Each structure stands twice: as structure tokens, then as C-alpha cells.
Amino acid sequence: MRLKIERPTYINFNTKSEFTIPKSEITPFRNPNSEIRNHMKLLLISNSTNPGEPYLDYPKHKIKEFLGSKHTKALFIPYAAVTFSYDDYELKVRERFREVGHDIISIHHYSDPVAAVAKADAIVVGGGNTWMLLKLLRDNRLIEPIRKKVLSGTPYIGWSAGSNVACPTIRTTNDMPVVRPSSFRAFNLIPFQINPHYLDANPEGHAGETREQRIEEFIEANPDLWVAGLREGTMFIVNDGKLELSGPRNARIFKKDKPPQELGEGDDFSFLLK
Numbered sequence: 001m002r003l004k005i006e007r008p009t010y011i012n013f014n015t016k017s018e019f020t021i022p023k024s025e026i027t028p029f030r031n032p033n034s035e036i037r038n039h040m041k042l043l044l045i046s047n048s049t050n051p052g053e054p055y056l057d058y059p060k061h062k063i064k065e066f067l068g069s070k071h072t073k074a075l076f077i078p079y080a081a082v083t084f085s086y087d088d089y090e091l092k093v094r095e096r097f098r099e100v101g102h103d104i105i106s107i108h109h110y111s112d113p114v115a116a117v118a119k120a121d122a123i124v125v126g127g128g129n130t131w132m133l134l135k136l137l138r139d140n141r142l143i144e145p146i147r148k149k150v151l152s153g154t155p156y157i158g159w160s161a162g163s164n165v166a167c168p169t170i171r172t173t174n175d176m177p178v179v180r181p182s183s184f185r186a187f188n189l190i191p192f193q194i195n196p197h198y199l200d201a202n203p204e205g206h207a208g209e210t211r212e213q214r215i216e217e218f219i220e221a222n223p224d225l226w227v228a229g230l231r232e233g234t235m236f237i238v239n240d241g242k243l244e245l246s247g248p249r250n251a252r253i254f255k256k257d258k259p260p261q262e263l264g265e266g267d268d269f270s271f272l273l274k
Contacts, residue, residue: 014196014233018233041066042189042238043167045159046196048127048231056096059159059235062246064100067155075120076104079136080128082178089126097124100128117145120154125161127196130173132225133163135181147187154175154187160196163201166179167193174211190238191226192272193218198229198252215254223256226272236269243269 026172043059043066047169050058055255078086090106097104104124110116117123123146125133137143150156158166164173165186195215202210209217215227230236234247245251245265253261253272263269 007079010220014015020227032150038241039153040189040238040241041153041155042150042166043155043157043235044163044190044230044238045122045157045235046163046198047232047242048159050233054096055092056159058233059137060100061095062235062237063100063157066157067102067257069101072099072121072155073105073194074102074122074124074155074157075116076106077125077133077137077142077162078106078108078128080126080130081086082129082132088218093124093126093257100229104249113140113142113146117142117149122155122157123150124207125158125165127162129178130161130164130170130175131179131181132179134170134184134186137186138182143185143187145162147189147230150189152160163194163236168225169193171222181237190243193227193269195227195229198231200252212252212254212260219254223254227254228272229254238273241273243273245269 027076033144043062044061045059047057051057057065067143074097076090078089081089086106086108090104090108094104107113107116125267137146156166158164161173161175164170166189168188168191169184170186171184171197174195174197186214195211199211211229215229219227220224228236231247231249231251234249234251236251237244237246245263245267247265250262250264251269253263
């Protein structure tokens with residue numbers, strides 16, 4: 001039996017009144033057309049750091065290759081930080097970027113964040129808590145400015161939460177909803193969902209759902225969307241209208257009524273951009 005998705009009605013127990021999820025939250029996005037997407041440059045990284053390595057160490061050479069040989073000073077978005085300061089976050093990201101001939105400056109130094117985005121040579125969105133990240137992006141009215149900037153060709157780098165917000169929504173994040181953004185809708189730079197840090201493991205004695213089971217729930221309720229489980233140590237690269245996987249592990253691809261697919265470096269991911 002297929003699940004029938006309707007607009008749910010809930011009770012607000014503070015006011016005793018009913019409210020309905022807005023239609024905009026359950027209606028699929030209109031995706032950028034192929035001509036616009038051909039201008040995009042995206043580097044969407046599953047995780048910042050592998051065990052035992054310095055921060056951003058394993059992806060630093062891909063970051064260098066992605067940004068090119070010309071020195072770039074990117075605008076850094078640290079809003080996913082919750083338990084550490086933006087200044088500390090900026091310092092450790094800057095250290096790694098400078099190692100490969102580039103630099104960053106954090107958006108929290110600017111009194112006008114929208115103007116900072118307009119002048120940016122590249123956008124870098126760090127990981128942390130995806131819910132906090134999206135809330136602050138929305139509170140600072142940065143969703144559309146960043147989206148338009150990236151669609152026009154400005155390079156975008158994100159890891160973990162920064163990869164989540166490149167998707168149509170953040171509904172395939174692994175993070176606890178510590179805050180409530182005004183909407184789940186994100187940058188919609190790609191027409192599919194990413195689940196970063198994708199894990200196959202089902203630890204002995206663990207009675208909760210596996211990551212795959214949670215994604216199966218998502219695609220049951222959202223049958224039109226593809227979901228890519230992006231394992232740690234891997235990343236998606238979008239350039240010249242093409243989508244490629246880089247890294248030593250496969251991605252696991254999910255869609256309603258289709259068996260999960262295991263695809264790796266050199267495989268065809270173009271169907272995810274349609």
C-alpha cells in the first residue's frame with residue numbers, strides 16, 4: 001500500500017488551536033534548469049576530518065584543486081557552530097586554507113552580511129549543527145543572496161551541515177533540532193538530498209533504526225526525491241553541469257520503489273541532477 005501524503009494538521013497545546021503545515025513545505029522545489037546549473041561550481045564534502053587527522057586535512061588538496069591556482073579569499077559562514085566561537089572556527093579553517101594557497105574571512109565580521117555575500121569570490125559553509133546553520137542563514141536573509149551568487153558561478157564549498165544546506169531542504173540531516181528555523185528549505189543548489197556521514201553500521205545491542213531505515217522512511221514520504229548517502233572521506237563535485245564522486249568509498253543512492261545503488265568514482269551520477 002502506498003503512503004498517501006496530505007498536509008498534516010496539528011494542535012498547538014498552548015493556544016488549543018489547530019494549525020496546518022504550509023503547502024510550501026511539502027511541495028517540491030523547481031530545480032535550476034541545465035543551462036543555469038552548467039555555471040555552478042560545488043564541492044560538497046561529507047565530513048571535515050578523518051580520525052587522527054588535523055581539521056580539514058584530507059579534503060585540503062581537493063579544495064586547492066577546486067578553487068584553482070589563483071589566490072582566493074573566500075567568505076566563510078560559521079553559523080553551524082554551537083559549542084565553540086566563530087573566531088575559533090575561523091582560525092582553524094583559515095589555517096588549512098592558507099596551507100593550500102587560499103584564505104577565508106568569516107561573515108560575522110561584517111555589519112551587512114548580504115553585502116558581504118555580494119562581494120565574495122567564493123562561499124565556504126562549515127559543518128556543525130544544520131538546524132542552527134539554517135536558522136541563522138534565514139534570520140540574516142542570506143538564503144536567496146547566496147543561492148543567486150552560486151547559481152551565477154561563484155564557487156561553493158560545504159562540509160557536513162554545509163553540504164546539507166546545498167540540498168532542497170535539510171530534512172536528511174543527522175543533527176538534533178536544537179533550534180527551529182522558519183522553514184526547512186535550504187539553498188536548493190542541487191535537486192537531490194544528501195545524508196552526510198552516511199553509516200552502514202548497526203552496532204550490536206542497538207535497537208534503534210539504522211541510517212538506511214531512516215532514509216527509507218524519508219523516501220516513503222517523499223517519493224519524488226533521490227537521497228545520496230555520502231560516506232565519510234568522500235565528496236561530490238559539481239562542475240560544468242556534471243556531478244562526480246571523489247573518495248575511497250562508494251555513495252549509496254536511494255529512491256522510492258528502487259533498490260539502493262552503490263556507485264563510486266567514475267560512475268555516472270548525472271541522473272541525480274535531472
